Amino acid sequence: MENILEVKNLQVSFKTFFGEVEAVRNISFTVGKKETVAIVGESGCGKSVTASSIMQLLPMPPAFYKGGQILFKGEDIVKKTEKEMQQIRGSKISMVFQDPMTSLNPTMKIGKQIVEGLIKHQKLSKKEAHKKAIEMLKLVAVPQPEKRVNQYPHEFSGGMRQRVMIALAMVANPELLIADEPTTALDVTVQAQILDLMKDLQDKLNMSIILITHDLGVVADMSDKVIVMYAGQIVEQGNVNDIFKNPMHPYTIKLLASVPRLNMKRDESLHYIEGTPPDLYIPPKGCAFFDRCDHAMKVCKDYMPDPEYHTQEHYSRCWLNHPLAKDVRREGSVE
């Protein structure tokens, strides 16, 4: 499968009053055609920054590309100018944001917001644009599209607004859709509808999706590949079956364990991961999960483990993979 996006050794930092914050510390992954890649992790792990950096949407002071490449169909995004990015955004790569309540301009009609980008990219006439807007609303299953197209965001419910956001992102048939927590702010029932919509559209339009989320249920439903991020790094990566059936990194394991399930025993308390992620002003030398890991070893504190491949696509970065750790492993079983 050809790759539509190749991220190579990407490093993104922020210059702040207190110093440099390394938000993304050397990550690499690919996204193939029509593939759905999920990036999971806690708040602050760098997944949103990664997403925004693919479209150069980060405020450039204070953010800056410290190193690496983002190759979109062979061309490096990191090196592109703002003008060049304006050609790509909205037409080749699109983004759907988390909070539908605040992601739409309250003083502009919905129809106009949907086709605004299209008008710029394809130079449509007013009439054509209007038609297209209605078409898009139909595509995302918004009822009464002819009437709705002239309404304002506050006249729509949360789920409807997110559909509008999707319409907005898809209007120019992008090749890559980045969805940053698209369902987090929605009710569970609406979540399912939105996900189905996205799957449907992906099918129709041959689109690749990068799905950013902290909700593993969503991941299982939709993704082909899963990337687990922690403190700005990828700690585990693989296809969805590998990750869910055979997680190798202690963080991944804990993440999976913390998803509340309906069939939990009565006296089983909710699992959670103690502690908080480290401050990225002074990034740890070794494995960032050190202080929260049940299997932490002395070597973990000072040295960052290399990726160890378990299958062709599945790897994790953990000293437990090292032969010398086998004894430790036998002591406390990794569940």
Next chain:
Amino acid sequence: MKKYLLKRFVMSIITLWAIVTITFFLMHAIPGNPFAKEGKMPPVVYENLQKKYGLDKPLYQQYLIYLGNLVRGDFGDSMKSRVETVNDMIERGFPVSARLGAQALVFALIFGPALGAMAALYQNKIPDYISMIVAIIGISVPSFVMGTFLIQFVAKNVSFLPIGGWGEFKHTILPSFALGLMPLATMARLMRSSMLEVLNQDYIKTAKSKGLTKLAVIMKHAVRNAILPVVSVLGITISNLLVGSFVIEKIFGIPGLGMFFVKSIGNRDYTLIMGTTVFYALILVLMLLLVDITYMLVDPRIRLTEEGH
């Protein structure tokens, strides 16, 4: 939409009525009741007042007579001037004041928000500092101080600019500037903070992600939303502008309504004071209503919240 308009219209009428009533009873509360003193004004004038206002009748009747006159557009006779009625003076003075006020307002409206938006876009850089210094000066230096300063240091040194009077465009430059500086500063500061807030909003990110140019994002998304708070204070701004004009007209010797008003205060010409006050109130209330309508047109959320329920 209609409900909102109706509500604002009714509020306007009530406010107007409130001002008229307060003015009336205040004037009649003056110790010594100048309306009753014969000795203080020429007997001819007193007789006229007597006829018109029924000065020997009980107070509430006088009030109703006054209201009646007002509704008919009669603002009264001056107590001191034998020649002119209040209406005459209003006719003379109003166009002048209106011109001054309008010019100052336009000046403030054009440069205020523009300055504020620029300050926000270049936050903490040079344009921001310059704009904010101008704004701070604008709100700290009272218009009369600015006016005298301008006369003293600018008009006296620049032959083109007169130190006072009225008649040609050049006469309006300094006064409009002095009058409009404070509103300009207020709007600039408001626009700046509003813009900063808007620029942090998610929908700005959405707009960028569509591939729009920076200019399009700024104008169609940022400014469009940031201007709302500025419009909502437009009413108060105009109200302050009005009162500021009294002072400016006095300093620059401009024969507008404000000058009449100030003189009438000095003369204690009570009917003139009442008349001009009520007239001012009328203009003000009208302007406020216009501002409300403008705000409604500009913010779709207002329009529809009234409707959809």
Next chain:
Amino acid sequence: MTELTREMFERASEEQRNAEKIRRPSIKYWPDVWRRLKQNKLAMVGLTLIILITIMAIIGPMISGYTYYEQDYSNINVKPNSEFWFGTDELGRDLFTRTWYGARYSLLIGILAAAIDFTIGILYGGIAGVSSRRVDSIMMRIAEVIYSIPYLLVVILMSVVFSSQGSGTSLFVIILAMTITDWVPMAILVRGQVLQLKEAEYSLASESLGADQGWILRKHIIPNTLGPILVNVTLTIPRAIFAEATLGFLGLGLQAPKSSLGTLANDGLAGMAVGLTYQIIFPALLISLIMFSFNVLGDGLRDALDPRLRK
């Protein structure tokens, strides 16, 4: 790449893991606000100026050696020199003394007006907030109407009414006129906070939260409320001083020879026409400095209190 020994793969102890946790000291609210305010140079300039001006207003008339009312016909319209630091006016009165005396009044009026606005505002807003929807609604409507009456217009009218020609307006009337419409923004602010409190208490009523939480919430809501109120008070002062100065400038100020900065500016206006600029410069400058100081201080406070602007 260093050699990896077997020993390095031993388990890390609890202390080794906890050492990683960098604990930032918890920050208390008000000291933090003060710290942030101090960082704001402009606000500090304003604060310093206010303190200096207040000191001068108190001791100025005392150290000059003259009173604010004694007239000396041999020293009319004297330009500033070593005897009369700000010069004299047309009646031979020392302007240094008069200016600082006027500053006293201006400051006093400003602070009194702000205090009254504050009191009325809190009472009215508080009552509106705890009342039923209907009462609240009516109260707010009334406040709206009152607020739409132009502040300065009322001030001027009342001064006209309650003063007589040539004898100026009493302090009481001036303050009354200024506070009659200006309390409304404060009331609206307080009402909003009270409503928030009400809402918070309803959610507190649920059983999962104990009385403990209520106390904590109050610890958060009160600082939350006091902040905007403090800013409002700080910004009311220059508004009041401006209004009073305008009054003075229109000839409606305090009874002569008492004068505020506005009246002095008015007196000085005539002087300016004949080249005696100094007569208006000092009061005008002082008014502007006072207003500037309170405005930047208020701004600084507002920024320091805004949690979003934390550096």
